[in-house]
Ligand code: PAN
C-alpha cells in the first residue's frame with residue numbers, strides 16, 4: 001500500500017490579464033454608482049447633474065478565509081470607468097485599512113490610472129498605473145485610484161484578509177489632494 005500520494009488539482013479561479021475580469025466561485029461583486037458617492041467629489045453640484053445610476057467602478061473580491069483570519073490573503077479586481085465629475089476624474093471612494101499596519105499590492109492591468117496615496121501626516125503623492133505596473137501600498141497609508149485616461153482602468157489587488165476598510169476617516173477628512181484635469185493634464189491639486 002502506498003504511504004503517500006500526489007495528484008494534480010486544477011485551479012478554481014482564473015484572471016483575464018487583458019481586462020482583470022475574474023471567473024470562479026465565491027466571488028463578491030459590487031458596483032459603485034454616481035448616486036452612491038455623495039460628497040466624495042469636490043463638485044457636488046456636478047455630481048447631482050449626472051444620472052445617479054451611472055456606474056463609476058466595480059469590484060470583484062475573493063476572500064476564501066473570511067475577513068477575520070490573521071495571515072490569510074484575499075484578492076480582487078477593480079474596474080473604473082472613464083469620466084469626470086466637474087474637473088475631477090472618476091475614482092474609488094478610498095480608505096485606510098482598519099488594521100492600519102496592513103499593506104496591499106496593486107497590479108495595473110488595463111487603462112491609465114493614478115494611485116493616490118496619503119500617509120497619516122496627510123502627505124499625498126501619486127503613481128501612474130498602466131498595464132504591468134506594480135504598486136505597493138504600505139500600511140498606515142490611505143489609497144484610492146482615479147481613471148486619468150479615456151478607457152476603463154483595471155487592476156488586481158492582493159491584501160491581508162483581516163485588513164478591514166476604514167471609510168469613515170476619509171469620509172470626514174478627505175484626502176489632502178485631488179486628481180483634477182488642469183489645462184488638459186491630470187494634476188494632483190491640494191484640496
Ligand atoms: C481595493 C478597493 C477597491 C475599491 O480592493 O477596495 O479598489 O475601492 P474602495 O474600497 O475605496 O471603494 C482595496 O484597496 N482593498 O483593500
Ligand code: ZN
Pocket residue numbers: 095097104143159
Ligand atoms: Zn485597500
